[in-house]
Amino acid sequence: MSRKIVLAGGTGFIGNYFMKNFAARGYEVKIISRKPGNIAWSNLHAITEALEGAELLVNLAGKSVDCRYNQKNKDEILRSRTETTGLLGKALLLCDNPPPLWINSSTATIYRHAEDRPMTEEHGEIGSGFSVDVAKAWEHAFFSFTLPKTRQAALRISIVLGRDGGVMSPLKNLAACGLGGAQGPGHQRFSWIHVDDLLRIVLFLKEHKELNGIFNCASPNPVTNRELMKQLRLVMNKKVGMPLPGWLLEIGACFIRTETELLLKSRWVIPQRLQEHGFSFQFNDIHEAFQDICK
Known part of the structure; x- marks a missing residue:
């Protein structure tokens, strides 16, 4: 019998990366998605069977x-x-032999705008606003289930960097056009994680059966927005980077149908629990991460 994992929502940037890497490790990967050809969210029986x-x-x-x-x-x-x-929690309760570990995404934006000190799982302060309300409701839905045969881990994921999607495409485009300077004040913190380290965290939690609960998923070395853009320009060999003030970002966000929170909120997140339990990041330094992604 083949080894099997299930990826729910596994067709995006992170999901595709996970799917390829788990398949390369010999797993049969079942995907639950709204996209045709995958297990449909409307089919509870098929989800339970997977x-x-x-x-x-x-x-x-x-x-x-x-x-x-x-x-x-x-x-x-x-x-x-x-x-x-x-829906996933209900399906797990219907299983006779459910997976021993359920990892659910959350977001590091659950913490407040932080320029004064880092946020850890133990000492982080929950923020306010729409994004925070979503994160709290998401985690509440996850931990509302009591699953005697399944460990539960919620990953408060910072901004994920990788080659094939996510935030890297717009950042590289800005740098390529000479607009790779600081965005807004520039001193807001940027917590990040390389997509490969995110995968390694999943594998780490899978092997460490004593671990559950909430985990911050971020490099232990966050940078300021100004330093982020400086290191990207260095890797891309772009000497000029015009800064983008906050008012201009607000106008631009309206045109491209997004929100400036993604750039202007100061996310200062530290992966205290992972480090305490011995997890070692492959990409600690933003320059090394950019070199790997942009090569």
């Missing part, structure tokens, strides 16, 4: 937050996270 006997469930489902926060998008952002999480 989960039966699986080694791992990873839930990455949720509408992208790279959009304008009008009411329609807000409702979909919230619903696409809480309803899918609830």
Whole structure:
């Protein structure tokens, strides 16, 4: 019998990376998605059947937050996270042999705008606003289930850097056009993680059966926005980088249908629990991460 894992919402940037890497490790990868050819979210029986006997469930489902926060998008952002999480919990309860570990995405933006000190799992302060409300509801939906045969781990994921999607494409485009300077004040913190380290965290939690609960997923070395853009320019060999003041970002965000929160919120997040339990990051330094991604 082949080893099996289930990826829920596994067709995006992170999901595709996970799928390829787990398949390369010899796993049969079952994907739950709205996209044709995968297990449909409307088919509870098929979801339960996929989960039966699986080694791992990873839930990455949720509408992208790279959009304008009008009411329609807000409702979909919230619903696409809480309803899918609830559906997976119900399916797990129907399994005779459920996966021993359920990893659910959350977000590091649950913490407040922080320029004064870092946020850890133990000493982080929860923020306020729409994005934080979504994160709290998401985690509540996840931890509302009592699953005697399944460990649960919520990953508060910072901004993920990788070659094939995510935030790197727009950042590289800005640098290429000579607009790779500081964005807004420039001193806001940028917590980040290389997509390969995110995968390694999933594998680490899978092997360490004593671990559960909430984990910050971020490099232990966050940088300021100004330093982020400086290191990207260095790797891309772009000497000029015009800064983008906050007012100009607001105008630009309207045109490209997104929100400036993605650039201007100061996310200062430290992976205290992972480090305490011996996890070692492959990419600690933003310059090394950019070199790997841009090579």
